Amino acid sequence: MDIKQYMKEVGQRARKASRAMAKADTAAKNQALLFIATAIRREADALRAANQLDLEAARAGGLAPALLDRLTLSDKAIATMAEGLEQIVALPDPIGEISNMKYRPTGIQVGQMRVPLGVIGIIYEARPNVTVDAAGLCIKSGNATILRGGSEAIHCNQALAKLVNEGLAAAGLPADAVQIVATTDRAAVGELITMPQYVDVIVPRGGKGLIERLMREATVPMIKHLDGICHVYIDDKADLKKALDICFNAKCHRYGTCNTMETLLVARSVAAAVLPELAKLYATKEVELRGDDEARAILQGYPHLASATEEDWSTEYLAAILSVKIVGSLDEAIDHINTYSSQHTDAIVTEDYTRAMRFLREVDSASVMINASTRFADGFEYGLGAEIGISNDKLHARGPVGLDGLTSLKYVVFGHGEVRV
Amino acid sequence: MDIKQYMKEVGQRARKASRAMAKADTAAKNQALLFIATAIRREADALRAANQLDLEAARAGGLAPALLDRLTLSDKAIATMAEGLEQIVALPDPIGEISNMKYRPTGIQVGQMRVPLGVIGIIYEARPNVTVDAAGLCIKSGNATILRGGSEAIHCNQALAKLVNEGLAAAGLPADAVQIVATTDRAAVGELITMPQYVDVIVPRGGKGLIERLMREATVPMIKHLDGICHVYIDDKADLKKALDICFNAKCHRYGTCNTMETLLVARSVAAAVLPELAKLYATKEVELRGDDEARAILQGYPHLASATEEDWSTEYLAAILSVKIVGSLDEAIDHINTYSSQHTDAIVTEDYTRAMRFLREVDSASVMINASTRFADGFEYGLGAEIGISNDKLHARGPVGLDGLTSLKYVVFGHGEVRV
Structure with a gap:
């Protein structure tokens, strides 16, 4: 597999899907999320079976007990994933909101419209629930996403991705809006964080070691925190x-x-x-x-x-x-x-x-x-409804990052033929 | 001159000054701005004399007429600089504003406070007015700034910087809150854009060539636009x-x-x-x-x-x-x-x-x-009151960037002894 070429294609598909997601209406996005929630409950047995393959490989590879614990998809974890999606459905759609609209002395009206960032790359460790949480938040905020989960969870993540893609398609949205990187080769991460033409922001979720490594190499901006002292x-x-x-x-x-x-x-x-x-x-x-x-x-x-x-x-x-x-x-x-x-x-x-x-x-x-x-200090405790991560940086988003952190504001001008003098 | 060491010291002084600027009250910041405006009008002759040195060197060096024109500090340019500062005084102070304060079911109150970014690096070409505009916006928004103007304007910029530093000191603010890089060595720019420990954001103001060069090398985030198609x-x-x-x-x-x-x-x-x-x-x-x-x-x-x-x-x-x-x-x-x-x-x-x-x-x-x-599409036309630059990026600031673009929002929590259960 040519990783560079593969990731380029993933990026191009994501960029294309992001255009369709940006104009998707709230009903379609919610329909996709509810479809996925239902499918997760219905396919619980299949998800556990996929998770079993991951767990067996991880045990054979000698993964530490704490990490095995995180990797395990319990009945409770499955129920929580589905409920999480339903909570995202209940959140207001941030996209399209127009604020601060005001007339200027020239006659034009100026305001700001909330729009998706475009393509979000999520890099995380072996926690299958992040796959669904992150996909859900990106769908609701009208973004396309490329998910790169820990290689230990690859079977489970692919089983989940299948349900996500079916949900998107059932709602008339592009299945490519959520893509799971299909290789466990680490070079794929190197590509993902250095293709700003296809990826607008990276959200790394993991330990300090992972994030320090990404910071050294990334040319795509990141929403991240290193540690909490x-x-x-x-x-x-x-x-x-x-x-x-x-x-x-x-x-x-x-x-x-x-x-x-x-x-x-x-x-x-x-x-x-x-x-x-x-x-x-x-x-x-x-x-x-x-x-x-x-x-x-x-x-x-x-x-x-x-x-x-x-x-x-x-x-x-x-x-x-x-x-x-x-x-x-x-x-x-x-x-x-x-x-x-x-x-x-x-x-x-x-x-x-x-x-x-x-x-x-x-x-x-x-x-x-x-x-x-x-x-x-937590997105749920602060009332954001959901949290994609926490930012210790000052630019763009600071502190717990909810749906709004996955959006941007563009200026919109309503005119009546005005010209500048 | 050891450029690396010099820029490190500039950065350390800026970081230290930024702490004092962050807690400076509105009256002190406005007082500094008004002092500088008055000094610019009073010292018009000295500023023109410094500009004359730059112009002679530039003519001897064969600078193109269009660039000579930009470099020239006319009577009108001097008046406009002073008026620009007075306009910034008239703008509301963005710092300290608390928004979205609301009670959560746990009893805590959560909101967001607008705070300075910290240290802003401004890299610009041979336009002396940018020195004063940028310094004024950074002072009002409670930031420290490091200014690196085109080497052709070094005499004029240093004469302006002297007035800015006097204004800061007269208002009880640290003179180091606005520093002009005292060398025309290009290596200083290379240092400025790669010291994220001292500089929070770079605002480049110049042509596409300058900005492309900076983009390749910068590790500090930038608020920038490459071109306008x-x-x-x-x-x-x-x-x-x-x-x-x-x-x-x-x-x-x-x-x-x-x-x-x-x-x-x-x-x-x-x-x-x-x-x-x-x-x-x-x-x-x-x-x-x-x-x-x-x-x-x-x-x-x-x-x-x-x-x-x-x-x-x-x-x-x-x-x-x-x-x-x-x-x-x-x-x-x-x-x-x-x-x-x-x-x-x-x-x-x-x-x-x-x-x-x-x-x-x-x-x-x-x-x-x-x-x-x-x-x-312009900060003044949109009613921002002033413009530090324009951003074509989606993260942090998009479109014309005013005072708010030089700030961040931190979460503030008012409690009464609450703990998490």
Whole structure:
């Protein structure tokens, strides 16, 4: 197989399909999504059989148990995929919306129309549910998509893609609007991320290693985040009860998510009051606390205590580990965050209005929170209805990215024969 | 001079200054802008003297007359720069605006706050006015900026930069918020576009050659347009009078601008009626018409008639030349535009509602117009108040880019101690 030629053809088909998708009406897009949801439920046995082939190959290849778990298409996962599509049907169609329409002194009316981006490339690891979620979001937003899932899930992904293509065709939409890359050759990814003439944006979903590799080589723009080094700052005007609740939740609700707190900053004047109470909570989960000198002095006797090194301030543990630093002021907290944060999500706990407002304005992260757990940084929690990914970049989309992040605004002008003088 | 080290230091100073600019209040930013406007008027003689040095060097170096003209800082240019700054003062400050604030079922309130991008790199040719325009827009939008103007204007740009830095300092803002690259060595540009750790976005302002070169090498994202291959389609339901006015204006109002029409598409059934009338207008300006076979048959006898080749459909003439094609339907017109347009600005002339709406939705360009001259595609005409550039890309900003294009939206969450369950 000539990968370069194959990917070029995939790209050309996607570009062509994107034109038809851009003008597809809401009813057709919803009809396709409902068809796919029904088909997923009806073909559950066949999907599990395809998944079984992937699982057998993965076991034979010695895939780690955690990854095998992600690869497994359970009954619940199948039901969730179908429900996810129905939720996307229920979202308003973003395409065609015209906003800010106003008359100009010349007589023309100027506004902006929301339009699809065109072709979205999605690169993800061995999680079959991403195939359906991503396809659903791209269909609803009038885009064509090229999906490149982890090679371990190839059988399952192709079985799902077949249902997606049937759904598109049943609704009178081009089946090529959703294409699964049919080869597990890694060179296909290299092509996908370097063909801006066919692909408008890449959304990588995976670990830091995958995304760093893509960043080095991609010439197509990406909507991505590398990691989540999230902070909570307990101000000396914090409500102690709120601080305890938020800091326990932000660290212990789930360890492996990008919006989990990795560093706790505590105002010096309240550290002796708040840290021992917090340590009691963390002790129940055996959370390792890596403190600076001052924090360790206060936490003496905590059974899982360690020293924080410079490296800890920029480490995403994704584990039951938390770095802890004592700071002298709000300014010091903001400086630390703007230096070490991955600009994902950072929170302050305070009852002081002026400090809360300063934190909100001055912390340069995609999500900035007052008196809430960082775990809320999520498309569903924010009310986007669905999430294609999270962006730590500032251009185009920042924070959780929903349907709107897969669209652009073009200017539209309504005239009556006006010319420029 | 070690260019790499120098640019690194420029970048570090800009990054540091950007933090102070992000929290600067509206009054301080406006104060700086007004100080600079006043200083420009007061120091007009000194600015002309600096410009004189540039002009002498340029003449000695044999710069083309058109470029010498652009380089010249006339009394009018000086007045316009000062007025431009006062217009920016009058614009609302985009920074800090919070929108879409709403309660979620969990109790948190979620919205979005408009924030600066950070550091903007501007690369432009020998036009001193861009120095002041760009600095003004970046200051108002709370960004730091690194300006790299054409080497021919270095004396004038440094004299302007001195006034800008004084204005920033007088308002209590960091002078480093606007830095002019102090070397004319081209290697400085290579550094500027490959230091994403210090520069968030590059706005290149210049010809296609400059921008193509930057695109090949840049790792910092760009807000840019390569060229403007703009179309007008005269539908067979067009009002003839409007068609004549619009097509004459779109081609002849100014030849060298990116929103000038380069290709005219005419519906077959009205071509014999409309083209000879249009030719009478174009004849007054000696516009060369490059027609396809059918167009040439109708235009027989026009004194400046030539054959259009395949290459003409994707050529931006920037001159008194127009390619003309006869099409059989709206679909053919849209197909031609979506194939050959540079996605800058395209217009339809029609009285037919359904066709107008189809054109509006299906033409995939930054500006799509009904019954108006393509020359309206401009930040001032659209009411943006000012324009940092035009984007033909779909990500982040599309079409004329004003202050908002130099900003991003971060999510803000107001909580009351909520945790995720």
